Amino acid sequence: MVIEKMAMAGTLESSDAQVTVEPADSLTLHIESSVLNQYGRQIKATVEEVLARLDVTSGRVTVVDKGALDCTLRARVECAVFRSCDASMVNVPWGGVIQ
């Protein structure tokens, strides 16, 4: 998928994560987290895995983590990417690239 415009998903509430994606020439990932020291690598690995599954090869991705579970983080990254392509509302490939 190609990040076509800036999009955001998630909130800054506890147990959530706010993910922003913006168009860019290369793929960059910025993570802010209250638990960065303990879980930073795991958060990064999850986000990279989701982006790879969605075939996102360029874009600026920002994650502000508030202690989200892995499944919440995945949902927020996917939703932000699908929103950036105007593809989040119907015919989402549940069980396909979303898993």
Place this chain on the structure above:
Amino acid sequence: MAGKITRPRPNKDRLRRTMMFMNAQRPGLIKDAYIYGCDSIMLDLEDAVAVNQKDAARFSLYHALTTVDYGDTEVIVRINGTDTEYWREDVRVCVAGGADGIRIPKCESAAQVKEVEAAVEEAEREFGVEVGWTLLMAALESPLGIMNAYEICTASDRMLGCAISGGDFRTSMRVQIEPDGIEINTARSMMLLAARAAGVQCLDTMYPNLDDEEGFRREVDLIVRMGFDGKSLINPKQIAYVHERLAPTQKQIAHSEKIVRSCREQADAGVGVYVVDGKMVDPPFFREAERIIELAKKCGVYHGDL
């Protein structure tokens, strides 16, 4: 895809004393839902989710359904109304994620149930889920919904039951919540008759005043006496009292045991009507006694050997 559903097969007739609403969009809530011990949780895509977050709620829901272990807790999803642009995608994500059932809001006709059923079946085929897996239930929220309760409850083999939604119903009747429930009494009664006639479960509305413990208990007492199977809840602190009130008492259990045992003996001797503890007993009492023992087993309060 089909291999992804690890939950036990949905059971239409399972115990549903308590059905607790949770916002599908709030991650902090979803992950803890099963620990409270309610029989069913109701993950909400409808009123609890703002219009501009309907998509995000589905992504959260999909991952919650496929990764959180809900154990024995039934997982039902309230989809958006069939008069919105959201409900078809709601159905797709529910089926793909392996939800046990779907709650149809603002249900007013059998045609509406059949429309949702068709979309569910289409989604089951799309995602390789066994056709017929996903259950349905109807929320009756208007006078028309109540009037059509029987045709709604019999519209599909997937129907597990119906629930009245007090907030919308009271608004359409131009009444406020009353301590004795008089304003909603006829609707509750009509819905109960329809559900029993259709052979499905009947669930009461949620009690909105969280700090009014006495009012909550009064309402629970009322709906238990009326014959409801369970109640919608909005807070875990409401679970224990409903479970306590819907479980048969030890006295009821002891009496039912006596009836079941004696009836078996009398039947062998060719007797139809007789007396237990000074009360006449005939076949309806026997069936009720059996039902109580069965309910006591399901509620975990039966320790006998029947």
